[in-house]
Amino acid sequence: MTDTSTRPAPTPTLARPVVPPGPRRGLGLGELTLDGGFWGRLQATNARATFQHCLDWMERLGWLGNFDRAAAGTTGRDRPGWQFSDSEVYKLLEALAWEQGRTGDPAVEKMLAAVVDRVAAAQDDDGYLNTCFGHPGRPGRYTDLSSGHELYCTGHLLQAAVARVRTVGADDRLVDVARRAADHVCREFGPAGRAGICGHPEIEVGLAELGRALGEPRYTAQARLFVERRGHGTLSPIALLSPAYFQDDVAVREADVWRGHAVRALYLAAGAVDVAVDTHDDGLRAAVERQWARTVERRTYLTGGMGSRHQDEGFGDDWELPPDRAYCETCAGVASVMVSWRLLLATGDVRYADLIERTLFNVVATSPRADGRAFFYANPLQQREKGAPMRPDAVNPRAEGSARAPWFDVSCCPTNVARTLASWQAYAAFVDAPADDEPAVVTLAQYAAGDVRVALDDGDVLALRVDTRYPDDGEVRVEVVEAPARPVRLRLRVPHWADGATLARGGPDADARPVAPGWADAGAALAAGDVLTLRLPVGPRLTWPDPRVDAARGTVAVERGPLVLALESVDLPDGVALEEVRLDARAEVRAHGDGALVRVRTVPLPGGGTGAPPFTSGPPVPAPDGGTPEAFEVPLVPYHRWAERGPSTMRVLVPTT
């Protein structure tokens, strides 16, 4: 084990997952210290509970032990876990690395080092590292590229190593392991090697970023090879799934939309952006931007969730967004943030920051239970039947979404949430380097109370104090604590839903001026003591589905700032069933805690006993104002904390009167 006690403290600007070439950089983890708040609390729970929770489950199920057995040569036919279980260990390592980098917590370092020791011991002499393949009693290396997930696992190993390079430096045991694994991949699958790809993308994004972190162009070139090889139908089909399942149907640069398995599509897109940016391939970058736009506008849920089908954990057709069968896998939310963040750095377009916010609050934050020890895998927008309460010690075989489960048979989500929460700061702001006599620009993309201390390229510092209770309250107060002598421009994101936002400079509201959705310019003449006050209208608002979203016709949702709200059966009066509730969209919607109060009526429902399918010869519901019971108010709660009060039924999109 490497002695880390003499290492320099983490570099505050470099501790970030994505460091593309170009003038725009994300915030280093050390450049923002959260002050509690929505994300600070999640991050604290993540560190306090989730890491150990994941470690315990992976120990219990033998996923960690698989490394010991591989090292000892005692693995065999009875190896526990799916073929991709190694990747969960690597994602936890990535989470630990970011946490350690952000906090310097020696307990986290100790936990990480102990796992790295076991992982490192399992690596073969030639750099190959996988506990499922290439051992006695196991299938041979790369004998099942379609389903084997070997390169997928390696990709996650490389991402974990990136976190180490960026927080403790390249002189690190995990980095050594990853470098040898990456070299092995380049030898095996390089231009002179086998022209294969992995059924599950991830190696691309791992190689590209490790290449950046270590300044190793071979890794970037290999990532490019993998991206270019894809889409030509070379993967052996998996049972009844089509090549679109793993995006092997159309070349990345030719595709117009994401399709097939959502996490696969999104990891691939993230890697493709990295490759495009590194190799100045504008066509490839434009392809991903095009795919993003069509997919977001036609195949994405109000929550930002992606994936309409359980069948292949995949995207549906355009406008196919059933609330009840929404898959919206937590990992697809994580992956969507990965893609949007890369595109934001590449383009500076505010739309990417808007989707990141939507997805973080309504998908990523929805997955973990308040105690950080159970998770949603799927995140549907409607729950028709109350799920049974989870047993605390059960592995949930499926991802049905009716209750958060401590662990899954396929348990990709907990560690994915863990690594994202541990590095949340990285997505909060970005810095544009000065160009053409223009000042550097610091842009706040997400809002949370805390201290920002941006190290500018020339050694100057812009320090800001952010005070806000966002998203519960729409006021974001930014005080300049320290500013360089020369100009630096500050921008604040006005979300696309924030009609009526204002920005005040100085303090008194009299100075407030309207700011349109987009990047609000707070000026470049900043001095210590300056105060900017952004007011975002986070009051509840009605949101209507596009008429082409068939499954949501006749419904309305309520949002409150960045939060999508939900109606849960536990909030209904006794004797009222969720299925008979209709929202009166003409009535005022009032704020209520971090949710809202809406006015509803109930409608009579047909009796049973027809012996025929549920379709009738007359319009189903009497006129809403005639004879139905009195209207009454019910509370809506933020979607991210539904099902925290025991089994319930739920809907985000509520039928209207």
Next chain:
Amino acid sequence: MTDTSTRPAPTPTLARPVVPPGPRRGLGLGELTLDGGFWGRLQATNARATFQHCLDWMERLGWLGNFDRAAAGTTGRDRPGWQFSDSEVYKLLEALAWEQGRTGDPAVEKMLAAVVDRVAAAQDDDGYLNTCFGHPGRPGRYTDLSSGHELYCTGHLLQAAVARVRTVGADDRLVDVARRAADHVCREFGPAGRAGICGHPEIEVGLAELGRALGEPRYTAQARLFVERRGHGTLSPIALLSPAYFQDDVAVREADVWRGHAVRALYLAAGAVDVAVDTHDDGLRAAVERQWARTVERRTYLTGGMGSRHQDEGFGDDWELPPDRAYCETCAGVASVMVSWRLLLATGDVRYADLIERTLFNVVATSPRADGRAFFYANPLQQREKGAPMRPDAVNPRAEGSARAPWFDVSCCPTNVARTLASWQAYAAFVDAPADDEPAVVTLAQYAAGDVRVALDDGDVLALRVDTRYPDDGEVRVEVVEAPARPVRLRLRVPHWADGATLARGGPDADARPVAPGWADAGAALAAGDVLTLRLPVGPRLTWPDPRVDAARGTVAVERGPLVLALESVDLPDGVALEEVRLDARAEVRAHGDGALVRVRTVPLPGGGTGAPPFTSGPPVPAPDGGTPEAFEVPLVPYHRWAERGPSTMRVLVPTT
């Protein structure tokens, strides 16, 4: 090959798939000669094209050759086809057996005998018969009860043999093979054998009916054992599927609703009814009736289609009926008819006949292309994207439902359609034996032009001539051609949708009296020359979804008699997209050929480029009467012939203005 030339002609009353004990019997195939018409044409195409089509594909893919290889001992790891491919051969044999029994066609007999020879040669000495298991290079017998489908295949073999017993008698090579296979199953899985069940039910229904056909109570007892063993979680899980997938979660007599894989659930239910009736187990029968009622009223599509999910080809939750992702597997339609027919014979309840009609016209008849050489596997009620035209020589890997395919990788539907069409007559009418000085009752349950000649128990005959163009026209004229001297009651089904039906006795419409939905009594004093005229209102009518069917909210369907209609994009004016069409439900719907004309408007659709999910801050559509283009009429066509004119988009449930 058995010489059949000296056999007696098929017994007209006995040639039917289900012969339960009790006073009620279905029509023998020989008791109704169709006179063309809807079903006569489908039956003719089935015989002329589909049999050979299926035979050719199974020859080409080696599914027939698997029997030769098993016989020759040359099967091995490279055996083609899924583990259940034998069952397709058996279902084709069943179709051929019914066809031969109905028509006496020697060409059909020859085709059948040639296949039987190959099947028989593959049977092991102890009666075991399966080309996938129990051979050198193949997994051992019954080593994979969850997925192996061995008993499932055997069940289909037994059903085919039942068709032979009932048409040519028990002295038949296929019957010999089946008897030995059934004896083997009883030895292997009997009370003293292994307490296993098959992951896919079917053996139950096969054993029960073969037991009836051969008077062999051991088979009935074995069927009962299989039914009783199910629902106790004894099957090993399949990957991520839950025990509900194969109905191993709840005992049959305890369950309230069908769930999991639809075809499995329905085959099991059919077998359970057989067992319940044979063993006078009223509790078991009531359980299936209860499951039928809740499933039909909450989990069944307007078409009669069952199965809301692609993921597990399964039922959804109550009210989960997405039109676009409707699976509605053709085989589930066939299986639903099997269950309803058994319940109809057991109870005499008209609701079962109503559902049979709905399912036959809108699921079973939808599957085959007009030429009988391509089939739908899934039968969704909405098609969002135009499918690519099928290549005539392609095996379609999936069951997506956008175009009929000549064959599937899993090709259960073509042969299931074939056996059902070949035996259609069996479901057209039934006879209640005289009881308590009451006359015998002949009930016409389905309508088609032709000659009915019912052999009554006492040797008397009731002969009827039915003239009708149903379902294109609602007039059904029944002339008594021959009647016994003593009373026999005649009843005619008035479908549940037929408000305003009339029945006239004599001829002139002046005599017509209203008849309510249900069984219309035409009296017991029948004499040759009597004419009854039933008039069913088959004009187009609007049908509205139950308000709990979320995915259909804000839409309306049009039905026309028993036919569900559909709007296809090929019938829209140039420049009008299906997604912008709204049906004006206040306007008159007019009959138009075998479909209808409806008045529609188009609505403006939001433009793209928002970069946000498809939800907006204002109600999506302006008031329908303000500023939208002129209303215009478009034709709807029967759902059963959609996609016959090339790729199109389609909807059954059309959004309203």
